[in-house]
Amino acid sequence: MLSVRPPKTRYAFLFIFVLTFLFFPLSKIFAHEISGYVAGEIRLFPNDALHSGQNEQSSSLFFQPEYYHEFDTGSSFTFVPFFRLDSGDQERTHLDIRELTYLWLKEDFELRIGVRKVFWGVTEFIHLVDIINQTDLVENIDTEDKLGQPMTNFSVSRDWGTIDIFWMPFFRERTFAGTGGRMRGATVVDEDRSQYESAAEEWNSDWAFRYSHSFDDFDIGVSQFVGTNREPTLLDGTDSSGNAIQIPKYEQIKQTSLDATYVIGEWLWKLESLYRSGQGNENYFAWAGGFEYTLVGLLESNMDLGFVGEWLYDDREDIATTAFENDIAGGLRLTVNDAASSEALLGWIQDVDTSARLFFLEASRRYGSNWLLNLEMRLSLDQPDSDFLFAQRKDDLFQVELFYYF
Numbered sequence: 001m002l003s004v005r006p007p008k009t010r011y012a013f014l015f016i017f018v019l020t021f022l023f024f025p026l027s028k029i030f031a032h033e034i035s036g037y038v039a040g041e042i043r044l045f046p047n048d049a050l051h052s053g054q055n056e057q058s059s060s061l062f063f064q065p066e067y068y069h070e071f072d073t074g075s076s077f078t079f080v081p082f083f084r085l086d087s088g089d090q091e092r093t094h095l096d097i098r099e100l101t102y103l104w105l106k107e108d109f110e111l112r113i114g115v116r117k118v119f120w121g122v123t124e125f126i127h128l129v130d131i132i133n134q135t136d137l138v139e140n141i142d143t144e145d146k147l148g149q150p151m152t153n154f155s156v157s158r159d160w161g162t163i164d165i166f167w168m169p170f171f172r173e174r175t176f177a178g179t180g181g182r183m184r185g186a187t188v189v190d191e192d193r194s195q196y197e198s199a200a201e202e203w204n205s206d207w208a209f210r211y212s213h214s215f216d217d218f219d220i221g222v223s224q225f226v227g228t229n230r231e232p233t234l235l236d237g238t239d240s241s242g243n244a245i246q247i248p249k250y251e252q253i254k255q256t257s258l259d260a261t262y263v264i265g266e267w268l269w270k271l272e273s274l275y276r277s278g279q280g281n282e283n284y285f286a287w288a289g290g291f292e293y294t295l296v297g298l299l300e301s302n303m304d305l306g307f308v309g310e311w312l313y314d315d316r317e318d319i320a321t322t323a324f325e326n327d328i329a330g331g332l333r334l335t336v337n338d339a340a341s342s343e344a345l346l347g348w349i350q351d352v353d354t355s356a357r358l359f360f361l362e363a364s365r366r367y368g369s370n371w372l373l374n375l376e377m378r379l380s381l382d383q384p385d386s387d388f389l390f391a392q393r394k395d396d397l398f399q400v401e402l403f404y405y406f
Contacts, residue, residue: 036065036080037372039403043088045182047394053179058088064098074105080148084139091178092138098148110155115148118166120210120223121272122259123288124308125329125349126322128272129257131225132208134172141183141392147172161213168206171228174248185391187244189234195249196228204228204252217263225255229279231321253278268292270310279321286314286322290329306333308347323388326352340366355382356389374401 043058062084070076080099086092101114121127132149139145150170156163176189198204206227213220232248239245257274273287290310298305308331312324331347344363351357361377376399383393 033068034065035068035406036063037403037405038063039401041399041401043182044398045394046396046398049182050391050394051184051186054182054184055088055180058086058092058182060084060086060088060092066099076103077101078103089138089178089181091176092181094138094175096136096147098146100148108157110153110157112151112153112155115150116153117146117148118151118153119146120221120257120259122219122261122270123272123290123310124270124292124331125310125347126272126288126312126324128274128286128288129221129223129259131223131230131255131257132166132168134174134230136175138175138177138181147175161211164208164210164212166206166208166210168208168227169203171202171204171206171250173202173250174230174232176248183392183395183397185234185246187236187246190237190239190245190247193237193245193247194232195235195247197249197251198228202228219261221259223255223257223259225253225257227252229253231279233280233321251278251280266294266296268294282316282319284314284316284320286316288312288324292333302337304335304337306335307331308333312349318386320388323358324349325388328352342366351387354384354387356384356387357381358389370405372403372405374403375399376401 039062041060041062043060045056049056062082064080064082067079068076078099078101080097082096082098084092084094097115099114099116101112101116104111104113118132119127119130120132121130127143132151133146134149135143136145136147137143149168149172152167152169154165173191173194176191177184179188196202196204204227206225208223208225208227210221210223212222229251232250234246235249237245237247253276255274255276257272259272260270262269269289269291271287271289273285273289275283275285277283288310290308292306292308294304294306296304308329310329312327312329314320314322314325317325327349329347329349331345334344336342342363342365344361347360349358357380359377359379359381361375363375364372366372376397378397380389380393380396383390387393
């Protein structure tokens with residue numbers, strides 16, 4: 001029988017929810033807009049499970065409504081909860097607040113208080129600089145899905161650029177697949193035994209600063225983050241029965257990062273880079289950079305075809321906590337430009353030092369004004385036992401999602 005494991009942060013979120021409502025009279029809430037989606041998903045794994053307890057397939061239902069209210073002053077309130085019920089992995093059945101934010105506007109100033117999702121990054125295959133929100137890893141190992149982050153965000157925009165200052169008073173722990181889940185290591189991560197370098201644990205205050213600006217065809221963002229690392233170090237341990245487990249440890253880090261894009265004709269050049277200290281015993285540099293070239297009006301049609309190429313590098317090399325420490329990635333993006341918004345991305349990632357390869361396909365198409373179909377395929381080949389994803393070498397994936405938007 002499926003059960004929802006109550007998140008350890010539920011009291012913190014309730015506290016933030018109450019504080020957010022104190023910023024404006026309740027009588028003004030009732031003029032509102034409600035939208036969102038409800039969706040179903042089927043996951044098929046063609047290979048036999050490599051680790052004990054894993055399932056061969058799974059299905060799930062998930063739901064993300066959105067409540068939005070704009071005041072006469074231009075300020076607004078947004079509430080976006082998320083819930084998934086999964087048949088294959090109890091840890092993937094979870095509830096989260098993606099957004100619960102009050103936005104105050106005054107000329108060039110913006111103040112956001114509550115829970116938000118903030119995205120930083122420009123490259124296609126990996127987002128090195130995207131550090132504000134914690135990864136919701138049980139959703140998808142591509143790290144695109146994020147948990148809502150409690151924060152206060154002050155922003156000012158002028159002719160010389162935009163400055164954002166973030167104060168994050170509470171930390172969200174990363175989610176991990178459970179015993180029944182695929183795309184995990186040989187041992188399960190025990191989130192209930194998390195360790196912290198900070199004595200304040202999850203209540204340590206994290207800070208971030210970002211400057212961004214556009215110069216004609218050139219966009220740049222420079223960021224500084226000081227606080228709890230979103231990527232835990234996994235320590236070996238045992239549970240009460242003597243079974244091997246992994247224990248996440250969250251360290252205090254400093255990260256300086258840069259992201260930039262440059263457009264020239266049909267060419268888009270992209271770069272993300274960072275320097276991080278405090279993670280383990282290593283200070284390290286990493287970057288991802290490349291291009292996207294688009295053929296507009298392919299074969300005199302309405303379709304566009306984009307060619308994507310990137311190099312992913314981490315100077316920790318063999319001890320890097322990522323699968324992409326020295327890899328070349330390429331892709332083809334087809335945009336049909338039809339009424340159904342049909343599009344597809346075919347990509348591959350090749351390890352420069354070994355024969356390991358990863359192929360993936362993502363495609364989507366709308367049906368009418370309310371339905372959306374997503375298809376995803378992921379295949380891995382020739383992972384040596386030294387590869388970061390060796391424990392997931394049998395987790396090739398075929399996934400179908402059907403959304404209904406309201």
